[in-house]
Amino acid sequence: MVVSALRRVLPAEDLVYFGDTAHLPYGNKSPAAVCRFVRQIVRFLLPMEPKHVVIACNTATALAMSEIAVEFPQLSISGVIEPGARAAVAAAGAMRVPAIGVIATEATVRSKAYERAIFRRRNMARVMLRPTPLLVPMIEEGRTGDDPLVETALRQYLQSMILRKVDVLVLGCTHYPLLKGAIAKVIGSRVRLIDSAEQCAQDVARRLKRKGLLCGEVIAPGEESSSDDTAAMDGPEPTTGSLRTFVTDDPDRFAFLASRFLGMEIERPTLVEPGDDLAGEVLETVAQPPLRAAG
Amino acid sequence: MVVSALRRVLPAEDLVYFGDTAHLPYGNKSPAAVCRFVRQIVRFLLPMEPKHVVIACNTATALAMSEIAVEFPQLSISGVIEPGARAAVAAAGAMRVPAIGVIATEATVRSKAYERAIFRRRNMARVMLRPTPLLVPMIEEGRTGDDPLVETALRQYLQSMILRKVDVLVLGCTHYPLLKGAIAKVIGSRVRLIDSAEQCAQDVARRLKRKGLLCGEVIAPGEESSSDDTAAMDGPEPTTGSLRTFVTDDPDRFAFLASRFLGMEIERPTLVEPGDDLAGEVLETVAQPPLRAAG
Numbered sequence: 001m002v003v004s005a006l007r008r009v010l011p012a013e014d015l016v017y018f019g020d021t022a023h024l025p026y027g028n029k030s031p032a033a034v035c036r037f038v039r040q041i042v043r044f045l046l047p048m049e050p051k052h053v054v055i056a057c058n059t060a061t062a063l064a065m066s067e068i069a070v071e072f073p074q075l076s077i078s079g080v081i082e083p084g085a086r087a088a089v090a091a092a093g094a095m096r097v098p099a100i101g102v103i104a105t106e107a108t109v110r111s112k113a114y115e116r117a118i119f120r121r122r123n124m125a126r127v128m129l130r131p132t133p134l135l136v137p138m139i140e141e142g143r144t145g146d147d148p149l150v151e152t153a154l155r156q157y158l159q160s161m162i163l164r165k166v167d168v169l170v171l172g173c174t175h176y177p178l179l180k181g182a183i184a185k186v187i188g189s190r191v192r193l194i195d196s197a198e199q200c201a202q203d204v205a206r207r208l209k210r211k212g213l214l215c216g217e218v219i220a221p222g223e224e225s226s227s228d229d230t231a232a233m234d235g236p237e238p239t240t241g242s243l244r245t246f247v248t249d250d251p252d253r254f255a256f257l258a259s260r261f262l263g264m265e266i267e268r269p270t271l272v273e274p275g276d277d278l279a280g281e282v283l284e285t286v287a288q289p290p291l292r293a294a295g
Numbered sequence: 296m297v298v299s300a301l302r303r304v305l306p307a308e309d310l311v312y313f314g315d316t317a318h319l320p321y322g323n324k325s326p327a328a329v330c331r332f333v334r335q336i337v338r339f340l341l342p343m344e345p346k347h348v349v350i351a352c353n354t355a356t357a358l359a360m361s362e363i364a365v366e367f368p369q370l371s372i373s374g375v376i377e378p379g380a381r382a383a384v385a386a387a388g389a390m391r392v393p394a395i396g397v398i399a400t401e402a403t404v405r406s407k408a409y410e411r412a413i414f415r416r417r418n419m420a421r422v423m424l425r426p427t428p429l430l431v432p433m434i435e436e437g438r439t440g441d442d443p444l445v446e447t448a449l450r451q452y453l454q455s456m457i458l459r460k461v462d463v464l465v466l467g468c469t470h471y472p473l474l475k476g477a478i479a480k481v482i483g484s485r486v487r488l489i490d491s492a493e494q495c496a497q498d499v500a501r502r503l504k505r506k507g508l509l510c511g512e513v514i515a516p517g518e519e520s521s522s523d524d525t526a527a528m529d530g531p532e533p534t535t536g537s538l539r540t541f542v543t544d545d546p547d548r549f550a551f552l553a554s555r556f557l558g559m560e561i562e563r564p565t566l567v568e569p570g571d572d573l574a575g576e577v578l579e580t581v582a583q584p585p586l587r588a589a590g
Contacts, residue, residue: 023317028435029545030544030548033317033544033545134429137429138429140428141429148447149429149444149451152443249328250325
């Protein structure tokens with residue numbers, strides 16, 4: 001979902017997407033394991049000389065971001081949690097003690113990364129986190145918001161947030177925006193929903209602009225919760241940047257899921273054998289074009 | 296679940312359990328990836344000189360069993376699918392064209408391993424497979440058969456099997472017996488349920504006996520579907536064999552889940568760093584006792 005947001009916001013940028021399908025899901029793994037996986041991916045991307053790297057996954061951001069930033073100080077890098085937390089605090093506006101909810105994977109919740117990112121910006125807030133581990137497998141099974149099982153799961157997961165009257169709800173996993181409509185229906189239209197993928201793309205655009213590294217125009221969003229509709233009404237900007245994808249397992253399954261997630265066909269991803277020597281094995285394949293990798 | 300069945304059936308055997316928690320779930324991965332993971336594990340176990348190795352997972356058996364058997368011809372090895380298929384065919388008994396259903400992971404279904412194993416034994420049968428990818432994450436989230444979400448999922452997944460009147464249903468994933476009661480309730484008491492984990496343990500006992508390699512007695516089961524109760528009534532045999540566990544991620548989470556799955560506390564598993572040199576890193580740790588590994 002971050003890729004489709006980046007494509008929409010930065011249509012002229014060349015993107016490289018790396019999907020670690022051999023090791024997914026990250027959502028119930030340990031910080032040590034997720035750091036190791038992310039480190040391998042960053043090492044793989046480095047020879048492409050990316051102008052920016054996005055950790056486009058809440059769990060990976062929560063568990064590996066700070067370690068990776070320290071290990072690769074030369075790298076311009078960002079994640080999805082800071083932009084999501086910033087947008088949540090902004091959405092809370094002038095409320096005295098806003099109630100901010102976050103739904104996320106088990107590992108993201110356990111990491112307390114969202115609490116830290118929110119409280120750093122605003123110390124008067126009630127923050128509630130809820131792990132919602134079934135939503136990703138439900139989405140990957142092809143279920144949509146009108147599936148009774150999805151609705152039942154959302155009612156269970158969101159019940160305590162409804163009772164405790166959250167004002168803002170962060171969709172703290174990049175898959176969850178696919179269920180945005182169903183989530184809004186269950187939690188009520190009063191609650192502002194924050195799409196961490198969308199916020200992440202806006203954040204990348206700001207960072208590139210600040211450094212004078214933008215290719216082409218930034219496509220401005222509407223307000224958070226209606227940005228999809230607004231973008232659609234304006235007509236999509238023609239995408240001139242390239243998109244290359246790499247996966248560690250099953251390129252066909254990935255291409256199938258991606259077409260459903262991104263709402264567009266992608267070229268068959270390149271398979272990278274996972275393992276300690278990830279980078280070594282594929283350097284040749286990717287050494288040709290001087291890519292500006294962003295995802 | 297295979298471990299608890301092995302402990303019950305072969306209480307005097309020393310067991311080594313290897314849980315590949317860094318790479319799980321296998322259920323939606325490719326044959327190439329799963330073969331690579333299983334190969335690493337077998338290489339890790341080899342120095343312990345196991346008298347038998349069980350691939351105690353339906354997906355791994357379906358995707359990797361035949362390759363691994365060819366690669367390690369010196370190894371005595373078995374899986375969970377052949378015993379499950381054999382028991383299903385036996386349960387169908389004298390029916391002219393029995394209808395045999397199998398619920399399993401996406402990858403197990405796609406492999407057609409159950410169809411092959413059933414049709415090899417019986418060519419007049421209707422075989423129906425259904426991927427049920429949400430059951431494992433539901434069980435790992437701690438949900439039990441009385442959870443409304445589990446019941447709704449089971450009704451959806453089993454609907455076509457109920458309509459097409461299956462006679463026998465194979466629980467083709469070693470997690471599923473934890474939902475046996477709920478599955479029986481949804482599919483009806485007329486349908487014989489086959490627990491592939493239980494059948495696998497019986498199969499290992501037969502193999503060891505045939506080779507004269509048994510330690511102690513084999514605890515005979517009751518009939519398939521009531522074996523748990525029968526064993527309980529007989530009183531559990533004192534377990535004298537040891538159990539050592541290794542995992543590739545998060546020993547604490549594994550110990551927590553295992554205590555729920557096995558109904559017993561286990562010692563904290565030893566963490567093995569996953570990667571290509573899995574074996575090399577941990578040989579020292581396990582070289583001490585001459586273990587007879589079985590799982």
